[in-house]
Amino acid sequence: MPVSKAWRERLGNAHDTRQHARQWRARRIRQPALLDFAGNDYLGLAKDPRVQNAQAEGARRFGAGAGASHLVNGHLAIHEALEEALATWTGRERALLFSTGYMANLGVLQALADTDTAIFHDRLNHASLLDGSALSGARSRRYHHNDIDDLTRLMARSACTHKLVVSDGVFSMDGDVADIAALAQVSQQHDAWLMIDDAHGMGVMGVNGSGCVGPRWNSQQVPILVGTLGKALGTGGAFVAGDALLIDHLTQFARSYVYTTAQPPSVAAATLQALTIVQREPEHRERLARHISYFREEALRLNLPLGESRTPIQPLLLGSESHLMLWAERLHHAGIDVGAIRPPTVPKGESRLRITLSARHSRGDIDQLLETLDACRREIS
Template structure:
């Protein structure tokens, strides 16, 4: 795109009700946030367990800053790997039942680094059509043949696997799909990976902290296996930032040597690792957060089930309400904001054309009254 085309392109996005603008927060994340001088009951954050502003995480980070400083200086392979980060990696590996783990600066970086280090030219990737954008980018940048199968369609995937001459094969899925809240059939996917000699890469960004008593999709489905490569982000249910990849010791050693997004980037601040360790303790010990979250999910679905809203099937804190058109979704989100409720309108290209939606994110810091207030506001909009 030329510089003189930017204004017209932005105007086109505006006309299509797809122009994105950031809401500037004047408060920490929580059930209620302040935006532009106004307080909102918020259902936008992926802070599912309500840990992003937890006193224990803040204290752990403050203490770690005093001990370890703020910046890491350089990449871990150049300036050194902090002992506190090694401790966090060992704790994360044990938490999800794997031999080893490796911290990354973000889930996006982890996906790019892992996929491109496992496959390349002459290989093939088989990816669910509803995978996160970061997974799609990783697949395209790997230079492997990129094949997409229909969402959760095992027969279609098996057909693609059967007909490939690729030397190495990688199946890539989200464990929980971020815009629908539904889940991948992981046990069946592992069976296909075994049958067709493929890796199985799981992006558990939205399952970690929730599934498997908080330990994620690997534990939920008992999927610890040499073919499985596991990734989870730490900025959602864990309440911190960054991501980690877990698997066999050999896999992690390979990533340290070949994952470019790990090798060629400054390591994330060591204090984040201390917050991760504090978060793991809360995830394990405070199961009431998940129980309360399930109550919220059930209450919202029950309140909307008898309405004409099209609600995606999900047992997760992601509850997507399909609206259809971009303008209608933006209008409904705006009407909710007018009533003091913050719910984001998700539009293409994040979701397919014609499926613009309200994406409700529930959290353990919401009260039952908060969820009831949201449901009542949505029903009023229908009237």
């Protein structure tokens, strides 16, 4: 059989299998006319004119791209300034920029772990964390979601010298928050390091919006802190924060840092501006918090199947994939964009609408969403 035919059959079978399972994912060009309850721009900073102007000025001053990796000659003064600002914000000694959150997680786990390492994952951790573990060759165990007792049992059975506990800060599909205090305590009891991916907590939670961890938990308690810049900060890229020993190690051994072009300097300039806004203008977080409270109160009053979340991520648990898609289509026709999350992103039977709230929304926007959701509940059996 010709190789080209074998490959085409392989890809065709994968295509047909996913289509048959009704799990095929299709891209839609985002329409400005739609109300956006699907994205992660929690503070509305992606459209803040100050952030937009900072990015334009950064491009004019430093160029559209960095031109090389950080370790060749792509590390510019604006990158250094951003890393210093992020370290201060999170109460860490140093910070290191990565091109994306996915690359940050791959880089950290590949650089730190090996076949003599035991990694303990929350069962609902982001895919990038699981992929990073697989890349490292480490022995991975997954404990029940937010179950410290199960984690303790698994760690007690491990004979590995190097242990690493890994968890999301805010879980991206459920919106609930990890118990940082308990994770830090059990990690220290078992001489393990703790890594928190705070992608969805940064900018939204904590002191000055510094996230679930921030300066409240120091580098002894949470040695590895990962944050992304493309969600609440509204720009792009990611960073890892920790002590100098960790950051020096990642600079030398994290392949997704060493072998990729540095973040565009214009994005770094925009992020510095966004970070200033987050720290100096708490009113954006306060407005978002009011939106979350209002939405939850009204959704529960309407008997919508709301999950347990106090963050901007508000899941409506619908169960079946076919039911979910009917709701999603009804919302789309009403001019509302909401994430329709199906297997394999979530387990079978746990399909949900992933509703995300932003400080940029108005009360009227939320009322429109609630009215449409209520109509879906009444009209779609």
